[in-house]
Amino acid sequence: MKNKVVSVEQAIEMIPDGAVLMIGGFLGDGTPELLVDGLIKAGKRNLTVIANDTAFPDKGIGKLIVNKLVKKVIVSHIGTNPETQKQMIEGTLEVELVPQGTLAERVRAGGFGLGGILTPTGVGTVVENGKQKITINGKEFLVETALRADFALIKAKKADFLGNLVFNYTARNFNPLMAFAANVTIVEVEELVPVGGIDPNEVHVPHAVVDYIVRGNAK
């Protein structure tokens, strides 16, 4: 059996400059901070980040923006990080804004083997620009294409050594969806338990989609 447990440094070494990353978290809650700090320490460049938001300048994904590691973000919200708006206006950071529910479904579709989803959200607004529209039973929907990434960097409360995952409260958010949607999924966990140590009923994400496990700082 492959040992999935690696150090932060080993995990970060796998990620090349220019990689497309999905990073879990909602305003920093549920973001793998050790992996984020690892990217900064290694000085990765030209990253594309798919995430819910760019958090705060001193928290989560916000730190990647402040350190200028990112060339493009695909997010639903940037309002809590003035640095994102500054770099966007300066033209050094490309920002694609996606409605939050649409973003969740595009990630889910990418991980679940679908080409995209149909949603009423955004019809008749600037979000529909350049997108195909389909009418079903008299109602208009936008075609929103699936998203995938080279790497998903996610955060869980608990894993076993196989990579079965349990998330904590509102730290769950995009993490379980992203786990499915990347070529390589790396999870930072607070607690690592023996195989069999998690009740099968309580597993939120099955180990099949987890490639590497990094032990994080227990809270």
Place this chain on the structure above:
Amino acid sequence: MIQDPKIGRTVIAKRVALELKDGDIVNLGIGIPTLVANYIPKGVTVFFQSENGILGMGPAPEPGYEHPNLTNAGGSPVTFLPGAVAFDSATSFGLIRGGHVDITVLGGLQVDEEGHLANWMIPGKLIPGMGGAMDLVTGAKKVIVAMTHVEKGGVPKIVKKCTLPLTSVRRVNLIVTDLAVIEVTEKGLLLKEIAPETTLDEVLKYTAASLIVPEKVPTMPVTL
């Protein structure tokens, strides 16, 4: 009209709270909508949904009892009430887009005669992103806009046609401001109530859209 903006915001929150019915699933936006939670009528139990993945959200915890993984959609610490559920973002927006949220209360930059809401960007000025607003307005059973009637400087926010980018083409149901309660109907914007200490002339002066004004317009049933 009410001169103190703080009292104005409280009046809006108190009036919106009267729209909540026992058992409703409610999503409150940031700003004035958040205040609504303070004025839930006695005997009414509602379940607050938060788009980051909670149904059954409670108030902020006592200092020292914050949990880093129990936050609201603004990133602030909250609590669970008994019966609360935590879930991922796809499930959260399944509730929202799927029509399982009874009422969403959002702030507004502009609402127009057709009931269209603009509340997520001012081109060239303010571009925070839409977050969950487009899904909420598109999917919730009832959409209530809770906002000040005018911008700073007295510029009307209820207009003939929105000049700012729309949040959704779905019409909102009710507009509650510090001057009036306005219902969006098939025939247009219907003036339902006028705020305390406010005259009909003031409402008309500060509204840039046509209003349907019934013969008798009651005062909002809230205390200052």
